[in-house]
Amino acid sequence: MTIALTFPGQGSQALGMGKALAENFSVAKRVFDEVDDALGQHLSRVMWEGPLEDLSLTVNTQPALMAVSLAVVRVLESEADLDIARDVAFVAGHSLGEYSALASARSLGVADTARLLRIRGEAMQQAVPVGEGAMAALLGLDFDDAAAIAAEAAQKDVCAAANDNGPGQVVISGHVAAVNRAIELAQARGAKRAILLPVSAPFHCPLMQPAADRMREALANVEVREPLVPVFANVLAAPISSPADIRDSLVAQVTGTVRWRESVVAMAAEGVDAFFELGTGKVLTGLAKRISSGARAISVGGPDDVEGFLAALTASR
Template sequence: MSDIAFLFPGQGSQAVGMGKALAETWPVARQVFEEADEALGFPISRLCFEGPEEELRLTENTQPALLTVSIAALRVLEQEGFRPSFVAGHSLGEYSALVAAGSLAFRDAVRLVRNRGRYMQEAVPPGVGAMAAVLRPPMDGLEQILAEAAQGEVVTAANFNSPEQVVIAGHAGAVARASEMLKAAGARRVVPLPVSAPFHCPLMLPAQQRLKTDLDATAFADLAVPLVNNVDARVVTTGAEARDGLHRQVSGAVRWTDSMRALAALGVRRAVEVGAGAVLCG
């Protein structure tokens, strides 16, 4: 199975009820939820299975919930004999990928992303930031348009999700200006995203600095399965590289398009999305 990659989703794939069927059907999946509940000191499993949705949507809950569902699904795949040659994860999903690669212990990962979610939420006051998805963006002029729209504020490309979609993030006013300029430059559509903070942009630097302390205090082993990381879209094999990538991706762009191209160049022909929903594979 040398041509298979496991891909792990990030925020946006959550839904009340996620993981419930897995836990009811597979004891190995149920054990993952029990471990998460113990590590966090509260029943994240109940939040996944029953909600309420407004609590599940809180970033500090969403991140550990999605990680737990992904690892529960991973353990089932592993029990059935499936092994990837490479792993990758979209934003938050990189933590799941590193658990799958044997670099990061699940208990450590679920605590890290709980803190990560809180730090990211607290980095920017509500209403100050925004994000928007740009469909069929004018890639040749994207950076120049964003620079002109900033006007002393922050607006940058946050997620390069595909050649057909880029997400921008920053101050709400700058994102609004950039949205209008991108539409005028030929973007098919610009869709404001219902997010609680402007992720993967320089406004997240306070969260990145806070998270560094937690990352530095956490053990990262060298990877048993290579990872293609978000911030560089390159292969990572050491624990030190993995930790550094998680630190830099908080305020850095998710280079998902380049990551998928890198996997294809490495010989990957099949991808399995491991987690809630089908965001990455469509």
Template structure:
């Protein structure tokens, strides 16, 4: 049964942590089954890496991407197994858009696991480790951040730009490390409350990622997408796309274009969404969504008790 006022959102990189989903896997066998399916595709034990690996390894993007995709899909399968309703809309933040497309039936899980591993590798090799950086700028208007990035880019001669419009007052910048540092300094001088470096290993969603986008396009050339069974709001233009032939281009553009998360959430509320379930580790998107629209009710289902309580609460409302 679909509930018209519910959306599911799927997190992107930065939400990964060693030991995540241990309790959920103990309660829902389908989570272990999903990780086993991914492990077969990848050729290594993904669950063992998540439970017993090093955080530094989890943070490498070619590892992070299959880890988070698998975590989100596993939780969505557990949600359905527990009797949870099918949402009316889905969206994912950056990498999370692939999780949304899998859960919406537009892309096979096994295909997506391999694809995001390749995507991570393409993105990592586009800029060597240590040469790129990302940082969240808190408490400064978008225009001021764009101006600081432009000034830092002009001064350094290197790329830096606003790349994730996460919520009013929170924008992520990315680019070459020195240019990002210069932009941080300018943002603070302009009145930013904080600037937080992010635990990622490449400057995502900048022009530096265009070569990765070209390689992703080649990797997707032989992949067949299906029409989403649940509409997905895409990062690039904060709109839905029902034509499966148009989806690959949106995923390619997403690699080197800003994530319009504020627009995505506004598009969902305009479509009648009042309750949003974050399907994946952490609560990053729930916090952002509240800043975008305080009327939204947010739910997290990473822990088994929270999952079951959310199934019950949303069914009875």
């Protein structure tokens, strides 16, 4: 069995996430404490007690999801004898999950990752005035068709393919008027559904350029090390390892397409036949099953999942 570790992105958050890990494993509690200290905020309290509106703020959601993912990594290293350099072929994360992937592979420190994601969340939220941008899911169209619709709908505005999540599941992003035009075009051209998404900003499109500029500056001021294993970059759908490439990829990711479907296909072509999603939710687990037929896909998010991971890891050795 050849393993890839995957890490979820925004939308997977839920109240109480990570609490059972902290209560059952001291190594997990230390991750949440480190993130709280790095941010100067009791983020873990927001994660466990709410309110949900506060957890759903982009500036909180991004470091919170990373914290849970890294807590899972530390628990698996402690309790299941996971050695990423020995046991894992690749790591990859969806959007902000790419930061979690890099931290899991020791390319970024946990505290630096938390601070970067706080900056990223603030920058992405502030890049476009509220009400000017939108995102929509186009379901039932392949990526090329969805991207063509976005380009046609743009006219003098911005509209672009933001996420290529899986077969027939593409998200577009841009100015409100352009996204609405794209929805109409998609419906006329056979999309099963075309719906606006409840998001606070138009992520992963050229409107995010101010946020990309801010992330370039932020990333220049943190240590980025070569990861223990290659990281599949969202914007390249290919593995990278050099610190310079990692910095460039994370900057490009802010405005670029999250090429998740292609990344899973490419990892499978490299021999990966087991995708373990570490953190909150099961979104990437479901996508892996759809994208890579026959691959094993398992989510690990709480204490009850550790034994199953250990059994799978033992069987792979």
